Structures are given as C-alpha cells and as structure tokens.
Amino acid sequence: MKPKLTLKQIAFELDVSVSTVSKALRDSPEIGEDTRQKVKAFAKLYNYKPNNIALSLKNRKTRTIGLVLPEIVHDFFATVISGIEEVANKKGYNVIICLSNNSFDREVMNMEMLANGSTDGFILSVAKETQQKRDYHHLQEVINQGMPVVLVDRVVDEIICDKVIIDDAEGAAKAVQHLIDSGCRSIAIITTVDYVSVGKLRTNGYLNALRKNNITVNEDLILKIEDIDQSQEQIDEFLKSRNVDAVFAVNEQFAASAVKALVSKGLTVPEDVLVISFSDGELSRRFMPSLSTVNQHGAEMGARAAQLLIERLERVVDEERYQTAIINTSLIERESTLKTKKPVV
Amino acid sequence: MKPKLTLKQIAFELDVSVSTVSKALRDSPEIGEDTRQKVKAFAKLYNYKPNNIALSLKNRKTRTIGLVLPEIVHDFFATVISGIEEVANKKGYNVIICLSNNSFDREVMNMEMLANGSTDGFILSVAKETQQKRDYHHLQEVINQGMPVVLVDRVVDEIICDKVIIDDAEGAAKAVQHLIDSGCRSIAIITTVDYVSVGKLRTNGYLNALRKNNITVNEDLILKIEDIDQSQEQIDEFLKSRNVDAVFAVNEQFAASAVKALVSKGLTVPEDVLVISFSDGELSRRFMPSLSTVNQHGAEMGARAAQLLIERLERVVDEERYQTAIINTSLIERESTLKTKKPVV
Numbered sequence: 001m002k003p004k005l006t007l008k009q010i011a012f013e014l015d016v017s018v019s020t021v022s023k024a025l026r027d028s029p030e031i032g033e034d035t036r037q038k039v040k041a042f043a044k045l046y047n048y049k050p051n052n053i054a055l056s057l058k059n060r061k062t063r064t065i066g067l068v069l070p071e072i073v074h075d076f077f078a079t080v081i082s083g084i085e086e087v088a089n090k091k092g093y094n095v096i097i098c099l100s101n102n103s104f105d106r107e108v109m110n111m112e113m114l115a116n117g118s119t120d121g122f123i124l125s126v127a128k129e130t131q132q133k134r135d136y137h138h139l140q141e142v143i144n145q146g147m148p149v150v151l152v153d154r155v156v157d158e159i160i161c162d163k164v165i166i167d168d169a170e171g172a173a174k175a176v177q178h179l180i181d182s183g184c185r186s187i188a189i190i191t192t193v194d195y196v197s198v199g200k201l202r203t204n205g206y207l208n209a210l211r212k213n214n215i216t217v218n219e220d221l222i223l224k225i226e227d228i229d230q231s232q233e234q235i236d237e238f239l240k241s242r243n244v245d246a247v248f249a250v251n252e253q254f255a256a257s258a259v260k261a262l263v264s265k266g267l268t269v270p271e272d273v274l275v276i277s278f279s280d281g282e283l284s285r286r287f288m289p290s291l292s293t294v295n296q297h298g299a300e301m302g303a304r305a306a307q308l309l310i311e312r313l314e315r316v317v318d319e320e321r322y323q324t325a326i327i328n329t330s331l332i333e334r335e336s337t338l339k340t341k342k343p344v345v
Numbered sequence: 346m347k348p349k350l351t352l353k354q355i356a357f358e359l360d361v362s363v364s365t366v367s368k369a370l371r372d373s374p375e376i377g378e379d380t381r382q383k384v385k386a387f388a389k390l391y392n393y394k395p396n397n398i399a400l401s402l403k404n405r406k407t408r409t410i411g412l413v414l415p416e417i418v419h420d421f422f423a424t425v426i427s428g429i430e431e432v433a434n435k436k437g438y439n440v441i442i443c444l445s446n447n448s449f450d451r452e453v454m455n456m457e458m459l460a461n462g463s464t465d466g467f468i469l470s471v472a473k474e475t476q477q478k479r480d481y482h483h484l485q486e487v488i489n490q491g492m493p494v495v496l497v498d499r500v501v502d503e504i505i506c507d508k509v510i511i512d513d514a515e516g517a518a519k520a521v522q523h524l525i526d527s528g529c530r531s532i533a534i535i536t537t538v539d540y541v542s543v544g545k546l547r548t549n550g551y552l553n554a555l556r557k558n559n560i561t562v563n564e565d566l567i568l569k570i571e572d573i574d575q576s577q578e579q580i581d582e583f584l585k586s587r588n589v590d591a592v593f594a595v596n597e598q599f600a601a602s603a604v605k606a607l608v609s610k611g612l613t614v615p616e617d618v619l620v621i622s623f624s625d626g627e628l629s630r631r632f633m634p635s636l637s638t639v640n641q642h643g644a645e646m647g648a649r650a651a652q653l654l655i656e657r658l659e660r661v662v663d664e665e666r667y668q669t670a671i672i673n674t675s676l677i678e679r680e681s682t683l684k685t686k687k688p689v690v
Binding site (some may be wrong): 256288 | 409417420427430434440442443444446458462598602604605632633
C-alpha cells in the first residue's frame with residue numbers, strides 16, 4: 001500500500017499553502033479557479049482521500065469552536081472559558097469543550113473527534129503529559145488540514161500558530177518584588193515540577209527577582225510539587241523545618257496549604273509570615289486571610305484567543321503570519337501580605 | 346407549504362414508539378424488516394425529511410456523549426464531569442461539554458448543535474432560566490428524535506427520562522439536625538430564590554428538621570439570595586442584625602461569606618456560631634476553619650448518569666421504562682461545627 005498523501009505534501013508539491021490546498025479541495029471561493037482545478041487534479045491523480053468528514057459535507061461551516069483544556073477544577077480555566085464564550089457567542093459561534101484530564105491520549109482523541117466535522121478551529125491548552133512527551137503531531141495535523149489552532153496559557157514553541165500567554169515570569173517577579181518591598185528576605189517558593197511550563201516560568205521569575213535585589217538564592221527554600229493531591233503533607237513538612245518570612249506559591253491551592261502549615265506551626269499570616277499566591281480564584285478571594293495574588297486575567301486571555309481564532313476563520317485572504325498576544329498580569333494586594341515593614345535591627 | 350411531519354406524528358400514526366421510527370429510518374437491525382419498510386414507506390409518502398444530519402450519515406454511531414451544564418465555576422459540576430468522563434472513557438465514549446451559562450437560549454442552541462450528528466445522547470443539568478420559564482420543548486425534541494437524555498441534579502418533572510438526583514431535602518435536614526444535636530436552636534438559613542429547584546428542596550429540608558425537633562420556624566432567619574455575586578453584602582447585612590447560634594448555607598460560597606460576616610461582627614466560628622455548608626468543594630476543604638458540609642457525591646452522580654445513558658444507548662431491545670437514581674448524601678464534619686454542647690442554663 002502506498003503511503004497516504006497528506007495535505008502538506010500536496011502543498012509542497014504545488015508550492016502553495018496547506019490551507020490553500022484544504023480550501024481548494026473544499027471548493028472555497030476564496031481560492032482562484034485555476035488553483036482549485038490544479039489542486040483537485042493533483043489530489044485525484046494521487047488518489048488523495050481526505051480523512052475529514054467535514055470536507056465531504058461541502059464546506060459546511062459549523063460556526064463552532066473546539067476548546068480542549070487540561071482540567072476545569074481550578075478557577076483559572078473556568079475564567080478562560082467564560083472569556084471565550086463571551087466573544088464567541090457575540091459573534092455567533094458555539095463553543096464545544098473537551099477535557100484531556102492532562103492525558104496525552106485523551107487530548108489526541110478529543111482533537112480527532114472534534115476535527116471530524118464538529119468544529120471550524122481549535123483553542124487549546126496543552127496537557128501536562130503532552131508537554132512531558134513533547135509530542136505535538138496532533139496539533140500539526142489539524143493545522144495541516146486547514147483548521148486554525150490558537151494555543152492559550154500552556155503553549156509550546158514547536159507549533160507555529162497564534163498564541164495567547166501571560167508573562168508568567170514577570171508576574172511572579174512582581175509578586176516576589178512585593179514581598180521584598182515589604183521587608184522580606186527569606187522567601188520560600190512552592191512550585192510545580194519543571195516540565196509544567198508555567199511552573200517553570202514562575203520559578204524563573206522568583207529567581208530573577210531575588211537576583212535583581214541581590215538576595216542569594218537558597219535552593220533549600222524551593223519546593224517542587226508533582227501531585228497537587230499530596231501537596232498539603234509536603235508543604236507541612238517543608239515549612240515545619242524552615243524559618244522564612246514569606247512564601248510565594250505558584251497557585252492558590254499551594255498558597256492556602258502554606259497558610260495552614262504556618263498556622264499549625266503557631267505562626268500568623270500576615271503578622272509573622274507573608275503569603276502570596278498566583279491566579280485570582282474563588283479560594284484567594286474568599287480565604288481568611290484573603291490571599292494577595294497575581295491576577296492572570298483568564299477571561300481576557302480567553303476573549304483574546306477567541307478573537308484571534310474567529311478573525312483567522314473569517315479572513316478572506318489567507319494570513320500566514322501568526323501572533324503571540326501577551327496579556328499583562330496585575331498584582332492584587334489583600335490581607336495575606338498586609339504588613340507594615342519590619343524595622344531593620 | 347404543508348406543516349412538517351415529525352417523528353412523533355409518524356409514531357402516532359403507525360402506533361409504534363418514536364425511537365422505533367427513528368431507528369427504522371436509520372435502517373437499524375434492532376427493528377424488524379416489516380416495521381422498517383412500513384415506516385420508510387410512510388415517511389416517503391408524506392415526504393418526511395429528517396432535520397438531523399446524523400440520520401443521513403447512515404447510522405453513524407458517534408460514541409460521543411453530549412453534556413450540557415449550567416456552569417462550571419463551582420466544584421460540584423466539575424466533580425460530576427469527572428464521574429461522567431471516567432465511566433464514559435472506560436466504555437469507549439468521548440464526552441463533549443457545552444455550557445448554558447444558565448441561559449435558556451444557550452441551552453437550546455447547544456442541544457440543537459450537539460443533536461446535529463455530534464452525539465448519541467445527552468446528559469443535562471437544566472439551566473436556571475429554563476427552570477424559571479418551564480419550557481422544556483428542546484429536551485422533548487431530542488428524545489423524540491430517538492436520542493436518550495439523562496437529567497442530573499437539576500431535573501424537571503415534566504420530562505420523562507432517566508434521572509440522577511440526590512435527596513437534597515434529606516441532605517439539608519441531616520445538616521440542620523447536626524446543628525440541633527450540637528445544641529443550636531436559633532438557626533439561620535442562607536438559600537437561593539425558590540425557582541432554583543435544589544435551593545427550594547434544601548430549604549424544605551431545613552424547615553422539616555426544625556419542625557421535627559419542635560423548633561418554631563422564624564421567617565426572619567431565612568435569607569433568599571438571587572445573585573451570588575452580590576451575596577457577601579446581603580449576608581453581612583442579614584447577619585449583622587440577627588442573633589443566631591448557627592447558620593446553614595445551601596452552598597459553600599454562602600457558607601464562607603457567612604463566616605466572614607460573623608468574624609467581622611466580632612464572633613468566632615465555631616466557638617460562638619456554628620456554620621455548615623452544602624457540597625464538598627475545594628473551598629470547604631481548604632477554608633479556615635474548614636467547613637462542615639453535606640457531600641453531594643458529584644462524581645458518583647456523574648458516573649451513574651453515564652452508566653444509565655450508555656446502557657440505554659447499547660440496549661438491543663428498546664426499554665420504555667425510566668428510572669430515577671437517588672444518590673445518598675453524607676455529612677462531613679469539620680472544624681466549623683466542632684463544638685462541645687453548650688450547657689443548658
């Protein structure tokens with residue numbers, strides 16, 4: 001059996017873009033008659049069979065956006081969804097959500113299912129396991145089929161497409177600078193293992209802020225957590241034996257656990273130790289003390305992703321340039337860092 | 346133009362069930378050759394056109410479950426999703442999620458989109474606005490088209506289908522009984538407006554528990570909240586002017602707000618006032634004090650809903666009886682109700 005011809009190969013052979021091939025096969029009026037005939041003749045000659053039901057439905061626009069997310073138990077992705085829904089609904093698009101549960105296989109299956117005629121394009125935040133494996137063929141495949149993809153928050157360098165991110169390192173540095181400005185010098189960080197891109201970036205921000213302020217980095221004050229379900233025990237253990245004047249946690253769950261660990265050690269937040277979290281969710285807002293945090297502006301990220309995707313879907317002339325939109329973080333000061341500067345002895 | 350013939354009318358005319366008609370038109374081997382021919386002849390005679398792309402795809406089973414939820418910002422629906430995903434994935438089904446954001450129109454649009462060939466059946470929790478309007482035609486329509494529906498948590502009596510609920514009234518009574526057993530007599534409830542079915546049922550449970558213990562119901566201790574975003578102000582105002590020894594809140598957000606309101610009044614939880622919440626989410630677990638609560642077993646509810654739906658999808662012989670599965674609640678005692686009984690003076 002001959003290897004299957006892909007859209008990409010046709011594009012390469014005819015020296016046109018993949019989406020031109022895809023659109024020509026769908027008889028899109030966006031593509032000149034000449035090109036359409038050339039592409040179709042070539043596809044026929046090599047017996048090209050699109051594996052996409054959507055193509056057979058005569059260019060049926062679904063006006064649906066496929067959204068594939070790693071999880072939704074934490075507030076951040078819920079706010080991203082709300083931002084996407086708001087823009088999409090306003091422009092007459094439906095949103096279909098699938099969860100990868102941070103599994104590579106589920107991410108691949110979800111995308112395959114949605115690419116099968118259910119959606120016009122994708123917004124995706126990459127699963128933890130996918131980042132670990134560094135296997136992104138499923139993303140490249142849908143792009144090759146002419147379906148645009150916008151990556152949001154957990155993005156990957158290897159895929160060329162529109163992206164929406166926050167400057168995680170800069171946001172983390174802002175948080176740590178706030179602790180330093182409040183007089184703290186012995187600042188612990190509770191972060192994730194390195195292959196989670198945002199965890200790593202936030203750790204970099206922490207390191208940068210310390211260096212910028214000439215504070216020596218103490219590796220003993222860095223806790224990296226793999227599994228959030230076992231985090232309380234690890235954080236209790238970590239803080240029990242260390243004397244710190246502040247804790248920076250890369251998510252609000254770790255921050256809440258840090259407050260608990262400190263209180264059970266007989267300390268008070270913020271009187272004895274300041275705590276700052278990352279991402280402004282319900283837990284940060286409603287916790288007692290309420291948690292200072294870095295706002296990721298999830299709704300804005302979602303809205304921007306939806307805009308980028310819809311613009312690309314509705315563009316008459318193909319645009320080959322892609323953009324990475326960076327959404328600014330902001331610091332929200334609440335009770336957990338409310339403290340008058342310690343007098344320098 | 347003649348009015349369009351529906352599946353339901355064909356079923357009525359031929360004295361068979363709607364799903365028999367639907368399956369016969371799809372040439373399902375589950376339906377006898379005779380019936381199939383009769384149905385198809387009738388449909389042809391009256392020029393019946395299925396409005397469902399799925400039907401034209403030659404009985405293509407999507408092996409996909411459409412899940413339509415009111416919201417996901419709160420933990421409960423996230424746990425329902427995880428239960429559904431677990432069962433569905435094990436049985437080789439994908440899950441597609443759409444959010445109604447509690448809007449009737451969005452719920453209708455989502456179901457219409459998913460019924461258009463994307464899913465085999467639905468699991469749905471009804472939007473607040475839909476409950477208010479009492480308009481369920483969109484549910485009946487997909488059922489008439491032969492797509493099974495399982496309602497979960499926010500169910501409606503008017504639609505005959507499989508349902509998964511918890512006994513909200515019994516769960517609430519359990520919580521209030523726990524407060525009474527701890528010596529409380531002046532127990533406030535913070536609940537939702539009445540048209541939200543679960544809020545109303547939980548209020549009933551509160552009233553039942555008081556009556557059962559011969560405690561006079563004091564209408565002045567009942568606060569009904571319409572909009573969760575403005576709840577803190579309302580709860581502050583409500584608790585400021587009332588002397589209570591316990592608060593039962595129908596969700597964990599209201600419970601956290603109640604603790605805040607009490608603390609700002611100079612009171613301590615649980616020393617001065619006990620607080621109990623409903624639904625075991627991250628906020629209840631991580632709050633300080635941790636919140637006693639009624640566990641709704643969302644994951645179990647989701648798992649059961651997925652089982653019921655998949656069983657119905659895979660049944661060879663049509664089963665016309667439907668069941669309502671009731672998942673038991675359980676009381677989780679945490680710090681917010683940990684108190685030695687007040688000595689009776």
